[in-house]
Each structure stands twice: as C-alpha cells, then as structure tokens.
Amino acid sequence: MSLDPKSLKYTTTHEWIYLEDGPGGAKTATVGVSDFAIQALTDLVHVELPEVGRKLQVGKPLGEVESVKAVSDLYSPVDGEVIAVNQALILPDPKTKSVNFDVLTDDPYGTGWLVKIRVTGGQSELLDYETYKKQCEELE
C-alpha cells in the first residue's frame, strides 16, 4: 500500500522518509525518492542501493539513481543500518533481463521504496510536505 505523500518528511535532496517504531525501541526509517525527483529524472536506467547490513551516516551517499542523461546521488536522511533493500529495483525481470523501474515511476511512495534503515542516531533536518512542495515549485 502506498503511503500518503502529505504524511511524509522530505530532505532538500528529494528523499522521502517514513519513520515508525521498530523492534527493540529503535525507529525504522523507510526511504524513497520523491515523485517530483522521479518526474524530473525520467528514463531511469539504474538504481544503485547499499547491501543489507551497511552502516549509513546522515547526509552521506547511500546509493545513486541513474537516468539516460545524468546520475544523482541518494543521501541517507539518518544514521543507521540497512535492514532491507527493495529487490524490485535490483533484480532483472527474467523475461526482459532488465530491471523494470515502473514501480519507482508509478508508485514512488509505495512499491517504489528504496531501503529500510534501523535508525541508530541523528537525522538530517527534514521538511514537511508543504515546505518541500514549495522548494520544488521554486525549482520548476
């Protein structure tokens, strides 16, 4: 099920983040790329994601999104450890032998999520939906 974009927090670098209580009192963060960023990229050809277990630092690259025209870094919005990676963005479709990025373009707040992180420390300054939307409108 897709998350409501209005309920999410955003980074200035276009990642969205959804925080929930995880096991053992630690928070779990689900991270994705905003619809605005996906629309701006178009023609996705590759998503580079970290392996499960990798330690992430707030504001440091966690992966990259590559389109025909350009590559963009993805930044971790929190300190933490990767506990899950969206396999749909990594594993090629057995029929076409290439990864289908439709989940990312069609459902960026649901099946197009990137990683789940067990939050161990601080988080970057996050924007609410309205503030993020305003930032995007200024970029248009």
Next chain:
Amino acid sequence: MDPTLLRTPLFDWHVAQGARMVDFAGWAMPVQYTSIIEEHTATRNAVAITDISHMGRLRFEGPGAAVFLAELLTRRVADMELGQIRYSLVTNDRGGILDDVLVGYYHDSYGQPFYVVVVNASNRQKIVDWIHAHLPQERAEIPGREVIFTDLSRLWAMFAIQGPKSVDVLQPLMNVDLQWMRYYRGTRVQLLHPGAQRQGGIISRTGYTGEDGFELSVGTEIAPAIWQAIIEQGKPLGLVPCGLGARDTLRLEAGMPLYGHELSEKIQPFEAGLGFACHLVGYDFPGRDALLQIQKAPLRRVRVGLEMCGQRVPRQGYPILLDGQQVGEVTSGTFSPTLKKPIAMGFVAPEAAKPGIELKVDLRGRAEPAHVLELPFYQRDRRRV
C-alpha cells in the same frame, strides 16, 4: 527560461507541447518532450522530427566560392557535383579541429550554384570569425574570383526527419522523388503545401542518428506551417517530435563524434578516426602542412567504442584503465536504448584499442569492466540507402 536565449521559429510550439527546454549553445532548445528512450525508439522503428534550426548555415556563392572553400576545409570541394554533400573538418594551423561540417552544393531557382556549409551551433561564431579572417574584402573582391559569404542561420529553419518511415512522411510534401535520392545527396525542392506560400527549401538525405532520414531547410516565416504539416502527415505512421536528448543517444549508438566531446582543437583528425575527411594533396588549407607531419607519426591515441558489463553509465571525463593504469578517458557515454546497455566513446592508447580487449572504467571511484567494441554500436540495414 532565460529570456536572452535565442529562439528558433518553433520555440512556441515546443513550449506548448510541454517540452523540457534547456540552454544549448545559447539557444533555448527542447531536450525532450516525453522520454528520451521513447523518442529514440520512435526514430529507430518509425520516424521522428527534430528542430535543428540552431545549427549554423553559411552560404557561399560567386566564381571564387569553390576555391575559397577548398582552401578552408580539409575535404576536397572543387570536384563536387551539384547535389553532392560531403562531411569535412575545419582545422587550425596546427591541425586541431575547429569544427566538423557538412558542405553541400546546390543551385537556386535561377540556376545559380552555391555552397552551404552547416556548422555546429556552439562553433558558429568561431567559424564565422575564422571565415572573415581568411576572406578579407580584397580577397572576396578579386575580379573573376568573387566570393559572397552570407550567414543564413537566422533566416532559415532546419528540421531533421529521421527514421525508416521518413520517405513516407515527407514524399507527399515534396516535388522530388525522395525514394531514389542517394545518401549524402540533396537538392532544392518545391514544398507542396499551401503553408509554404510557393516558397522552396533544401532537402538532403543526411542525418545524425545512424538511421535513414532527411534534413530540410525552409525559410523561418513558413517554418511553423511546414513543421505542422509534417507532424500531421507523420502521425498515422508513428511520428513523434524528438528532442536533443534522443539526438545525442542516437548519434552515440551510430558512433558519430560530437564537438566538445570526441572533437576539439586538442584532438587531431587521425586519432578521432576522421582521416577520410582530410584530403592532404591538392588545395592548401590551414593545418594541411601540420597534418602531413602528424600523419607520418604513430597515433598517440585512438577513438574507441566501449560497452560496459554492468549497468552504471560512463560519463565524459571518466578515466579508462588497462591493468590498473589509466590509458585514456571517456568523451561521451549513455545508456543505449537499442542495446539496453551502457555504452561510451573515448580515447585510449593504441595498445588498449583492440576490439574485444578488456578494460575498466573508473565510475566515480569504482573500476568496472568494459570491453572495446568496433564502432558503430548500431548500424541500420543499408540494403536500400
């Protein structure tokens, strides 16, 4: 959009279509309308139209035009027949590449012959200045050898209609038989459309996509009507407008060099694989003596095609490695929509240039395997054209 950017006659149309507009060599140009991959695929499988009115078009006429161009361009000009087009370079005195151009030989409606040299938008001013430096008034006005030079760039629009269905789209609008026009030929044409207001144009079987196709020049005032007529004619055949983004992926698959990437003043024609465009006996053009010397020496580096084994895309400036040592640099890279793999062109030391050899490309700190492929990456079925 920066209001100081130059606009083609199709600017309003591009904006109305929701195209993503970018600054390209000082022009506001559409980089894509929908998706680069869709526009690319339409060109390979059906037909697409691209506004290339930003290209520089320079006209030369008069009894001295042929010799003047022969003494400016690396390729022979004086022996060209009417209707013929040639790819050529303009080199500086050291043999460095100032631009790559197409020179065509046509005649106007009064039967007067003239040449058109098509130059890159990014190099237009540089080449115009270069021409003025080599064509002072006393040179242009030698009795019996006069040369009249006109920059047509702002007076003419230019469209590229590219793809296997380009003949079908254009034929109803033209009074010449396009099917039998040969590749690298062109002619003056009457446009059979009320919007043309009885004006003519120039059509050539040329392009920058590796696909069959044409390039059409028409006056700016009739350009929107003719563009619209081609769109209407092409729609049932799958025609889409194609931006500069797909133009770049198409030319890269076709192994065609792009100025600022595979061509520059620091790159010599032979290492770029463009020796065929240099005719070193005959007319003396700037750089000829230097090129004669360079030709005798072994190549410093070679332009190659690379295919990546992984999915990450090489970009301009990335180092190319052989056994951990840098042997060259990527000049252009993209994801090939046809091969469904990242591809690149670059320059490497000759020992690293053999097809099949395993190299690595340093992709932002991670060396990833690639192998050398013979260019082009893509070649159309050329049984017909």
